Amino acid sequence: MFKRILIAEDQETQNISLQKTLKDLGAEKPEYVYYCDDALTWIKNAVKTDQPYDLLITDLYFEEDHNQQKIAGGAELIKAAKEIQPNLKTLVFSGESKTAVIDMLFNEMNIDGYVRKARHDGQYLKLAINAINNHKKYLSPDLKLARKENNSHDFTDLDIAIISQLVEGTPQKNIPYYLQENNIKPSGLSSIEKRLNLMKEVLGFSKNEQLIAYCKDMGII
Numbered sequence: 125m126f127k128r129i130l131i132a133e134d135q136e137t138q139n140i141s142l143q144k145t146l147k148d149l150g151a152e153k154p155e156y157v158y159y160c161d162d163a164l165t166w167i168k169n170a171v172k173t174d175q176p177y178d179l180l181i182t183d184l185y186f187e188e189d190h191n192q193q194k195i196a197g198g199a200e201l202i203k204a205a206k207e208i209q210p211n212l213k214t215l216v217f218s219g220e221s222k223t224a225v226i227d228m229l230f231n232e233m234n235i236d237g238y239v240r241k242a243r244h245d246g247q248y249l250k251l252a253i254n255a256i257n258n259h260k261k262y263l264s265p266d267l268k269l270a271r272k273e274n275n276s277h278d279f280t281d282l283d284i285a286i287i288s289q290l291v292e293g294t295p296q297k298n299i300p301y302y303l304q305e306n307n308i309k310p311s312g313l314s315s316i317e318k319r320l321n322l323m324k325e326v327l328g329f330s331k332n333e334q335l336i337a338y339c340k341d342m343g344i345i
Contacts (some may be wrong), residue, residue, distance in 0.1 A: 126178035131156035132163040136184045145249045160195035167205050169308055176209055184218040202233050213256050223328035231337040246281035279344055286316055287339050290332060
């Protein structure tokens with residue numbers, strides 16, 4: 125089990141709940157802060173004293189109050205923390221359920237786990253911490269189910285060809301030439317844009333990079 129754990133959570137009841145969950149797992153005195161700036165300071169100091177944290181658990185959203193903060197939310201905190209300690213394990217515990225946001229955290233921030241604040245979240249937190257401790261990624265079952273229901277797009281040969289060209293670095297405006305050479309129809313630029321927009325809309329993404337990362341993770345390309 126992790127020896128040094130830092131919790132960044134501004135809601136006191138959630139903070140207490142997290143500490144209880146960690147205690148049930150046998151974690152040794154997890155530390156906690158209510159502000160992201162404080163969390164980053166503690167992480168910096170821990171690294172300087174050669175006693176780095178093993179796991180950071182953070183919410184995504186923090187309420188503003190009289191204490192002005194340089195770091196407004198959990199995603200920024202994770203990015204800043206990993207610049208100081210690249211190997212720091214990170215678990216997000218948040219009410220956010222948007223697929224695009226969660227995928228961004230895994231693909232761009234390289235988080236290790238995500239648990240949504242909901243029913244059974246105590247149980248999922250235990251499963252997540254055990255999984256991360258065993259060097260595995262974790263996404264709570266309720267979010268996996270939602271992703272399965274939302275990700276109903278059937279990838280066509282045209283879709284795969286378009287995404288494969290993007291992966292190879294072909295500018296979007298030049299993809300029609302590739303499609304024409306390989307007799308893949310429709311090959312017009314407007315058709316390509318429509319297919320990309322459709323895929324991103326169905327899968328809940330806002331950027332081509334997120335779509336590409338998803339297709340790689342799912343073995344589509």
